[in-house]
Amino acid sequence: MAEQRFQLVVDGVPYGIKATPFQFNTETRYKVSYDGEEHIFTWDSSLGRLAPINDDSYTIPVNVEEAIAQRLQSISRG
Numbered sequence: 001m002a003e004q005r006f007q008l009v010v011d012g013v014p015y016g017i018k019a020t021p022f023q024f025n026t027e028t029r030y031k032v033s034y035d036g037e038e039h040i041f042t043w044d045s046s047l048g049r050l051a052p053i054n055d056d057s058y059t060i061p062v063n064v065e066e067a068i069a070q071r072l073q074s075i076s077r078g
Helices: 062-076
Strands: 004-010 013-024 027-034 038-045 049-052
Touching: 004 062, 013 062, 027 062, 038 062, 049 062
Parallel strands: none
Antiparallel strands: 004 013, 013 027, 027 038, 038 049
């Protein structure tokens, strides 16, 4: 899968997202950039969805995180 660029509107706020998949061991992870920030998303079995794992992931609003995860999952299923 190649780099994906998409727009999301969450709570009336538009976000331009760039997501680049990469392999880490046997799993696909995503380098996600928006608003000048970069986060790494990977599968979180406790949440049952993709989620950010980097130290500053707490800065992502929950609604934005969930919308990004949902879009990435729909893209990866193809």
